Amino acid sequence: QVPLVESGGGLVQAGGSLRLSCAASRSIFKLSVMGWYRQAPGKERELVASIDRSDSTNYADSVKGRFTISRDNAESAVYLQMNNLKPEDTGIYYCNQKWLGLDVWGQGTQVTVSS
DSSP states (O other): OOBBEEEEOEETTOOOEEEEEOOOTTTGGGGSSSEEEOOOOOOOOOOEEEETOOOEEEEEEGGGTTEEEEEETTTTEEEEEOOOGGGGOOEEEEEEEEETTTEEOOOEEEEEEEE
């Protein structure tokens, strides 16, 4: 399995923006459902957004209207544009790739939103 490589996390003030990127396996990328999950301290990992091979998207209610997931099949990459960030968006963000029985996770990237 080719690991997922995430980038783009960091520290930002409330109201600011960040863009996360994830590079994935080229051979099956366009067949995969790609997702972004996050885990806040003391909480379970939760789905933030996902995008399937038809570009249909799904968002957690808490991020609708603020976050946008997109994919570039030519680059085998998935992105998460995060606008109007809130302190409750703080956590480790993980990229995920699913295809048939394959379920691959990235190492995570820290996002910290200060108030």
